[in-house]
Amino acid sequence: HLNADEMEQLNYFFSLAPDLKKAYIVKETFYQWLKESDQTNAKRNLEHLYKVIERSGLEEYQYMKRTFKNWEKEILNSFLFPYTNGFIEGINNKIKVIKRMSYSIRNFKRLRNKVLCSLI
Incomplete structure (x- = not known):
């Protein structure tokens, strides 16, 4: 143009x-x-x-x-096929970022809850 x-x-x-x-x-x-x-x-x-x-x-x-x-x-x-795995890749990336930021969390349940709350 x-x-x-x-x-x-x-x-x-x-x-x-x-x-x-x-x-x-x-x-x-x-x-x-x-x-x-x-x-x-x-x-x-x-x-x-x-x-x-x-x-x-x-x-x-x-x-x-x-x-x-x-x-x-x-x-x-x-x-x-109009399908991609972009949504799942985004979720995986978000979980990896949360894991990096939460390195000091020693309790798995707390980390799990943090991940689940971020995905809502």
């Missing part, structure tokens, strides 16, 4: 650093993949992202591509 002046500035920076333009194109393709993909076209759009990363030649994005390929099944499943 850049206006004409911002686009002109961006093109100026691209002329100074061609790798910046390549990185920008990969980033925009990635955002487009996240925004437009659903159950039916996620794999096809991901393959397009792989091609854009390959054409960029930037080593940092090659690492990202390898990571995506290693986790491709799980990534594509996230488009099929």
Whole structure:
């Protein structure tokens, strides 16, 4: 959502650093993949992202591509199933923080009660 002046500035920076333009194109393709993909076209759009990363030649994005390929099944499943474990991970993190802050509590029942009260 850049206006004409911002686009002109961006093109100026691209002329100074061609790798910046390549990185920008990969980033925009990635955002487009996240925004437009659903159950039916996620794999096809991901393959397009792989091609854009390959054409960029930037080593940092090659690492990202390898990571995506290693986790491709799980990534594509996230488009099929609307469930995440984010809520449980948040609870686990909260319990770990409480445990760190309550290091001096020697009574397990007291620690347990503190954790349970914080989750209400």
